[in-house]
Amino acid sequence: MKTRILLVDDEASARLLFEELFYDKPIELVTAVNVAEARQAFHSADFNLAILDQRLPDGNGLSLFAEMRRERPRQLALLITGHAEVRDAVRAVREGLFDYLTKPFNNLEELEAVIDKALEMDQAFREIAKLRRTLEDEKQGNVPPIVVGRSAAMARLLHQVEQAGPLDTNVVIEGESGSGKEVIVRQLHAVNERSKKSLVEVNCGALSESLLEAALFGFEKGAFTGANKTTAGYFEEADGGTLFLDEITDMSPKLQVSLLRVLQERTFARIGSTVQRATDFRLICATNKSLETETKEGRFREDLFYRINVVTIQVPPLRKRQKDIMPLAWSFLDHFNRKFGRDIGPFTPDAIAALEGAYWAGNVRELQNVVERAVVIKAGGPINSEDLGMSNTDDRTIDKVAQPATPLRFRIARERFELEYFENLLKISGGNVSEVARLSGITRQNLYPYFNRLGVLKK
Secondary structure: OOEEEEEEOOOHHHHHHHHHHOOOOOEEEEEEOOHHHHHHHHHHOOOOEEEEEOEEOOEEHHHHHHHHHHHOOOOOEEEEEOHHHHHHHHHHHHOOOOEEEEOOOOOHHHHHHHHHHHHHHHHHHHHHHHHHHHHHHOOOOOOOOOOOOOOHHHHHHHHHHHHHOOOOOOEEEEOOOOOOHHHHHHHHHHOOHHHHOOEEEEEHHHOOHHHHHHHHHEEOOOOOOOOOOOEEOHHHHOOOOEEEEEOHHHOOHHHHHHHHHHHHHOEEOOEOOOOOEEOOOEEEEEEOOOHHHHHHOOOOOHHHHHHHOOEEEEOOOHHHOHHHHHHHHHHHHHHHHHHHOOOEEEEOHHHHHHHHHEOOOOHHHHHHHHHHHHHHHOOOEEEOOOOOOOOOOOOOEOOOOOOOOOHHHHHHHHHHHHHHHHHHHHHHOOOOHHHHHHHHOOOHHHHHHHHHHHOOOOO
């Protein structure tokens, strides 16, 4: 859809200024001089943005904006106001107005920047709505996961996925923790013929050597203490599909040898059995370290390195792809609003500035947690920087932070988030622990360790 802006202002000089501002841009400017004309224009077309003068001959901009929002809840608007009316405009921002502009317009660059931000927000709303429709229309089919982002780095990453995805070759994905490596794995699997079979995911760093060996190879009944029944391993489950080994560098030297043998021979035997079983899977590995460095320093087998490292994909940290921050934030906001049955948002300009300026030591996972927390604790209305627990002067901004937060600070921040998160879920659910389990996606049994550590139920 062509970008379309509705300008409602009875001053000819103001209308002329905006006409000149958009003269060489792909924007259709529709003008109205009063509320009546604005209503007629609004009902006849879809607008990406409305720019409304507060003082109009037959009404005011704030009342007109309220009418628009009743008909189109996601309609974005800027209010043109005099200095005497700024207090009303600030209050309106808290109620959903994107921003306000004061006359006279002395800084045209600032004016353009505000309009550009508003149009970016509108584009994000429309992209999310389109993606949601696509998922709903094709939810019975094999739909690749949505990779959100507009940065040049993300474009290069998706090009690599497009090139390597359909090929039946091993892939190594490197990137910091929380940067989104798992999403790339699912995308690689989804665009490959093997997507008709399973994607089996294994976190090598979460299991001891013996448990990981049993999980990969499977075992016969009685093979070891506790082996009460014969169990197939991941090598079997991944046959015909994809095996994803996360944090591959945490795999022990013994299991590295075992994995190399399976990759070379395409056969394996369950623990406690001598019967060789054939398996055919595509291997994707991920690590938050440099696999090449780990190999050179002797912590990873060189022969296994050359076997699995056919294609390497680097996932940049979020702080190096700033243009992806807001699309991701909008996507998370939409997701958690639907998950919790809320209608929180949109982000205010100061929230957007804070999000775009943050260092994001925890990458996409940290951004997701920040947005989820805001949706959980916010009673309603737009999200500002305080709701996110951050501001433009926050010490987590890129300009002030030279390195990630220390483990102590992260632990304290995490505990504060967990406390507020569970307290608000209990409040939303009326103290029903089963409902908290459903909303959080954490089993009821696993909730109690959180509650006991945080002292939630004792309050």
